[in-house]
Amino acid sequence: xxxxxxxxxxxxxxxxxxxxxxxxxxxxxxxxxxxxxxxxxxxxxxxxxxxxxxxxxxxxxxxxxxxxxxxxxxxxxxxxxxxxxxxxxxxxxxxxxxxxxxxxxxxxxxxx
Amino acid sequence: xxxxxxxxxxxxxxxxxxxxxxxxxxxxxxxxxxxxxxxxxxxxxxxxxxxxxxxxxxxxxxxxxxxxxxxxxxxxxxxxxxxxxxxxxxxxxxxxxxxxxxxxxxxx
Numbered sequence: 251x252x253x254x255x256x257x258x259x260x261x262x263x264x265x266x267x268x269x270x271x272x273x274x275x276x277x278x279x280x281x282x283x284x285x286x287x288x289x290x291x292x293x294x295x296x297x298x299x300x301x302x303x304x305x306x307x308x309x310x311x312x313x314x315x316x317x318x319x320x321x322x323x324x325x326x327x328x329x330x331x332x333x334x335x336x337x338x339x340x341x342x343x344x345x346x347x348x349x350x351x352x353x354x355x356x357x358x359x360x361x362x
Numbered sequence: 363x364x365x366x367x368x369x370x371x372x373x374x375x376x377x378x379x380x381x382x383x384x385x386x387x388x389x390x391x392x393x394x395x396x397x398x399x400x401x402x403x404x405x406x407x408x409x410x411x412x413x414x415x416x417x418x419x420x421x422x423x424x425x426x427x428x429x430x431x432x433x434x435x436x437x438x439x440x441x442x443x444x445x446x447x448x449x450x451x452x453x454x455x456x457x458x459x460x461x462x463x464x465x466x467x468x469x470x
Binding site for chain 2: 283285290291292293294295308309340342350351352353354355356
């Protein structure tokens, strides 16, 4: 069974602070993805990666950076958090774009 | 870019009734995946069905690629089926686009 974990599960941050969301997958998948989910918008792709060392911009990358230091780990970084970044963030992994994606449990981020 | 429309937006059923969920997309899809999301929970893949018909348990998905539509049929619904059903499309633009989902409530 595919396994994707995220930490932290819940986070409260202050405006202007730095936030790092972490994702780990044990599936040896090449691709990893960061999405945010908001009411009325569904899931939107922020950044993705094809493998260790690669990061690519998704549909809504502004205000976010990503880091893929290894096959297993993919981080999402908010250098200067803003209240508009309050959301639920999901990480996913998959072998290729055409293959199934496996999702982590999500991180609920609140920026005050 | 690719757009994914799901209908209905919400659906309320009595336990035992069947549900039919629709997903329409604007461009050619190389992959189509149906997900279930429990309230406040993560996404669980139900079916991967880019074309044709697939069954698993009480679920049947039919995708007609040329018409850019897919359906998810849930037979004999149960209260535990309540949640949000999401359709996701991958295309040759190398992006995955999600619909906004159908919220299903099954009453006892």
